[in-house]
Amino acid sequence: MSAIHAKNFIWTHLHKPTADDVMEIAKNCGLHPLVAEELLQPTFRPKVEVYDNYLYLILHFPRFDARDSNHGAEIDFIIGKDFFVTTHYERMPALEQFISACENDKRKSKQYLASTGELLYYLLSDLFTDSFRELEKMDKTLSIMKTVIFKERNRDYVEDISLIRREILDFRRTIHPQQSVLHSLEQEGGVFWGKSMQPYLSRIIGDYLRIWHILENHKETAEALHETNQSLLSMRTAEITKNLTMMAFITFPLMLIASLFGMNTLATPLVGARFDFWMIIGIMLAGTAGMFVFFKWKKWI
Template sequence: MKGITWYNDRMSHTQLKTKHFIWHHIQKPNEGEIEWVRQSHKIHELVAGELIHPSARAKAERFDHYIYMVLHFPIFNVYERKTYQREVDFIITKKDLITVTYEELPHFEDFFKKCLLDNSCEELFVSKTPAHLLFYIIKEMFNFSLRQLDHIQANINSIEEKIFSGLERAVVEDLSVARRDIIDFRRALKPQHITLESLQAHGVALFGRDVEPYLSGILGEYAKAWNLLENNKETLDALYDNNTTLLSIKQNEVMKMFTIMAFVTFPLSLFVSILGLDTARNPILGRTHDFWIIVGVIFALVSVMIIIFKRKNWI
């Protein structure tokens, strides 16, 4: 295995040479690098044009002697508490694997450096074709996605504890952040299923049946990440519904108390207002202990209402 970095006035990229093939890796490509790819590997102009800038969607397309594939991997930013998509473009020929990244993708770069510097890089040594190496690269990225999902699982566990500790209002924001993470992960992962199925068909056509187990294995690695993501989504949706129900119950209890208070105070206010009417004669006002009579009547009315409410199980 040998690693070489090429530099000239228009391009620079790193490549790994093995007995069977070469892995070229380009970071933040410029026009000179893309032109080198186009000329040295006879890449179609449309593909070369797409390599200049990131693509909006995942895809896998087969041309005469190569496969062009775009994948997006979710990367969680701890400081912003947000998940971003990072793109990797692949050009797979029978003798070369070309990877292109446009933004920082630390785990992918670390894997490349591991194979570049570590003579014990088993994934590279056991790869007989670029398709075999592609399996190990994507497997490594999906394993990284599984570890990225750990922070969502930790957030869900924390949210669950808070909900059942009576902190329903406090977790509303946490639920929103966790659901945004799920949405961002799904946006990155879901389109990959069709793309990887296309890769399997194209790969078998280009490399033969020997690579089919590896390409099927890529779908298996995808399924692990997707199933864990779906499990987290279902759990979070259940917690969200449960939290909404608990909040609704508490709000209904508050509204019920306000309704009862209004129901109690209205007849009392009416009674006091009637006593305050400016009439020639008043059966209570002017009597001895009239104040205490009024207080007693109000107390009796409130007591009767409370007894009725309790019998109706309203309070």
């Protein structure tokens, strides 16, 4: 448990809070027992609840780990007029950097810690900025993929596209439920802090909507790339099938003539005559050339 003392309130931050930590916070802030119970373990859905002297807010933010999997990291906010409590259960570099800035940078500390409402705004803005950075990485990956898919048509990009589609799906799954929560926060926060806080809350929703629109654009791009890759693979498969079919038909006279002259009969034409071998080879080559000319005439090759 760590605490940052602002002029008008105290910000207490807990990482993986224990029962003793939660009990102390509940006693100092007058938390409802249900809120105290929820602080002990992660919650899988975002929400905002209004109590007599504080707001209880749960949000999830996309987090990418080393295995390229993405899941939401939860932050719980308990926001009163003279106290601000945050809890999280997994390592979040963006949150840790924000806390460090409040502790070590006097200019940012003065700006961020003016009130609990402004602290919430700057903290959420910083976390959304981290999400924007992840979206920029996705955008670069999609741009590279758009280029190479057409340059290297013989390569299968199904796995690469599937990975980026999974990242987008996980990102969407994490942030989509939060839209209604943030709208509720805008309404309840306006009542809790007053009209002066309204522009801050509106900007939070604006940042969220920007993230959502960019994510929707990435989703459409990834789906278009998937369809394009599938079309190129289908064209490649069709071209290979076409070439193999033409080879089979062109070489068909060779096999037919070889089979005919390989029959064990008493009166096979040409067999036994002078230069019979070269005559049969000539017939086979003529048949192959005839099939080739026929395919050319039909513009199949």
